[in-house]
Amino acid sequence: MKDSSFYETLGVEQGASEGEIRSAFRRLAKQSHPDRLEGEERQRAEKDFQAITEAFNVLTRPDQREKYDKEISQGVSSVGGMDPQEISKRLAAKGAQSFKEGRNTEAIDLLRQSLDHDEGQARAHYFLGLALSKLVGKGRDGLRHLERATQLEPDNSTMKAETAAAFLNAGMKSRAERLASEVLGLDPTNAKATLIIEQIQAPDRRGRRGSAKG
Structure with missing residues (x-):
């Protein structure tokens, strides 16, 4: 049963109703219940009973079944030990x-x-x-996930540079400058980070030159 889908484990179609799933579980539970057997047969039955119980628990809970069905359609189901x-x-x-x-x-x-x-x-x-x-309306959520990515991979200059650009676009210059500076610490030739620093500092430089002339 290890490499079977939960539907195959219970012997039902993927579109089976909850009633059909419960009926299949009861039938299989009677056949493979460990208390009915001894020795090696009991050990095999325990594994089979565990498998059908796991399948039953997932397929009779709508939220878990929906998630499981999505995984199957995307070829990433956890069945089989993944x-x-x-x-x-x-x-x-x-x-x-x-x-x-x-x-x-x-x-x-x-x-x-x-x-x-x-x-x-x-x-x-x-x-x-x-x-x-x-x-x-999802900009702040986006920034939160981008920043989390940089925390998980602090040496990834590409992620940091894109995150710095996102903060700059959101008007959060100090955080953008900090991230861009960190990128240049990792990769001094990073063009995106260099441009971000220049964009942030350019107005200040122009302002200082204007004050000096006045």
Whole structure:
């Protein structure tokens, strides 16, 4: 049963009703209940009973079943031993690709799912931040995710430079300048960070020159 989907484990179709799922579980539970067996057969039955119980618990809870069905459709189900971090990584990759191809709504959905599995997935935070920044009223949420990405990968100059640019666009110059300076500490030739620093400091320089002339 290890490599089967939860539906296959219970012997039902993916569109099965809750009643059909409960009926299948009761039937299989009677067949494989460990208390009916001994020795090696009991050990196998315990594993099978654990598998059908896990399948039953997920498929009879609407929110968990919906999430599981999405994972199946995206080819990232945890069935078969894939750990949550690997699922998160795959969802983040799919979300990043959707964002790059202009499918922003799809990207946001995939990236949020990625973070549901692993909040520490920096790439998911990064692309979710970029995607949210394109939506009216979601700018601050976008900045929060971008900043979280830089905290998770502090040596990633690309993420930091893009985050600095996002803060600058939001009018938060001090945070933009701090991040841009950190980028230049990692990569002194980073063009985006250099431009951000110049844009922030240029008005001050012009102001000082004007004061000197006066």
